[in-house]
Amino acid sequence: MSATRRGRTGAPSVLGALAALTASAFALTGCGAADGHRADGHAGAPERAHCPRLQRPIATADADWRAVAKALGRTGALREKVVYGVSLPRRDLKVTSRGVDIGSSLALNGAADFARYCDGTMLMGDLVLTEDELPKATEALQKAGFEQTALHKHLPDQTPPIWWTHYQAMGDPVTLARKLKAVLEVSGDPVAVPPPESTKPIDLDTAEIDEALGRKGIAEGRTYKFFIGRGETVTSHGHVLPAPIGVDTVIKFQALGDERAAVTGDIVMTAHEVQKVIRALHEGGFELVELHNHMLDDEPRLFYLHYWGIGDGAELARGLRPALDATNLAPPAPES
Known part of the structure; x- marks a missing residue:
């Protein structure tokens, strides 16, 4: 997930339609919200006649998000x-789990993911919080009108205890960004400490890991990571959810030296896949950490299983493969 690294309550007003915008406003929200629309996305009267019944995310360019970046x-x-x-990494936190110093890119990385649709912009993500920060974050998220859709831990035996809270909102993207910034300011600043400089190559046999998992990973400092989408279409209130918004399986290896690694992440499953994945991870020697949902109204209903393991990086990858094969993964992207 960040790593990543990832619902709504079921009330139609949450993802209800927004009034049509002028052409200039379309550049930010697709079909957007009128000036009088509430920033949390809860419209008064839905007007979605101009939008298709099943909405797909609208393609954008980097320039379309400059105002969001500035506001956030x-x-x-x-x-x-x-x-x-x-990415919202908590580089200011010093966390250990099973004797491993947890890097922010391994398991201390929150997210804010924006996607544009015909009726507005969707924001989904999660925050990494200490126990002292959690009540402040909850209060700020509720004040902002964001929905909290999950609360759980990702790591076993962690010191200090760290929590992840998932949130969702719909509305004008710049307003959503401003509200999220206000939340971050009272609940732990994810960019308070700059990333450490590192020129060391990652001490893992990444080629063997790629071969074992049947995909090519991404190196980030001392972390080697994979994000794998589902093979079927996932929707929420008539919106197709792209994998990068948080509906993908995440695998992250943190190099420990001598080609050893700590591995963690979560596997995305439908209900009939859950027991097969649990058995595969258990037989592979992995520790099961959490089983939960990230959203409240996804279709098909998705479950997320967090796991933990330490060992030779390539052997860990081979051990994970049966669990991945028990789910409906999207095929690997063709190499360019």
């Missing part, structure tokens, strides 16, 4: 041309 005070990256993802 953080620059993101455009993924698959439809999701503007902003």
